Structure formats: structure tokens, C-alpha cells
Amino acid sequence: MRHEYLHLLGSTASEQAVLNLASRYLAAWQPMELAAIPPRCRPGAPRDVEGLGDLAYALTRARIESSLPNAHLDEMESFFAHACARISELEAIPQRLAGKSYLTR
Numbered sequence: 001m002r003h004e005y006l007h008l009l010g011s012t013a014s015e016q017a018v019l020n021l022a023s024r025y026l027a028a029w030q031p032m033e034l035a036a037i038p039p040r041c042r043p044g045a046p047r048d049v050e051g052l053g054d055l056a057y058a059l060t061r062a063r064i065e066s067s068l069p070n071a072h073l074d075e076m077e078s079f080f081a082h083a084c085a086r087i088s089e090l091e092a093i094p095q096r097l098a099g100k101s102y103l104t105r
Helices: 003-009 017-025 049-065 072-094
Strands: none
Touching: 003 017, 003 072, 017 049, 017 072, 049 072
16 A cells, blocks of 8 residues: 555645645556556546546545455545545635735734
């Protein structure tokens, strides 16, 4: 399992960094491992956060519908669920305007 990618998600500082990490995560998979993922949700690199969410949903749905245990599917679903959670965390961070002072008397 590629645990280091879950750890790295916590240090991403932007949506693009999450997408880049997702691409690196997928590149770490061997072809035989990817073959264990159901074809209808076998991923390509997500292009945007909506694609990331769609992929997480498809993987979760495939896991729920599966009648057999699949460690590869479980791992990939977990990573993309965590990636979506990280996107939500990043979107919740208040954005400050550069050069503005927020201290007032």
C-alpha cells in the first residue's frame, strides 16, 4: 500500500497540489494492480476537482457493489476519499487579500 501518499495529502497547500499528487499516486501503480480495479472506474489522472470527486464516487460505488474483497480497490478508494476531504479543507481556509491589514482599532 502506498501510505506515504496519504501522509503527503496533509501537506498539500492548493487544489492543484492535490491533483498533482493524485497523478503521482496513480503513476505509482503497477499495471497488474490497476487491472484489479473494475474497468468502469479505472482512473486516469483527474483534470480538475470535479473529476477527482467523480472518481472518488465511482470507486466508492464499485466497492459497495462488489461481492468480493478487493484490497486494491479499497486502497484506491481510500486515497481518493482522503483527497476529496483535503480539497474540502483547503476550500474552507479563509482567503486573505495580499497587502491588506486586517487589524483595526
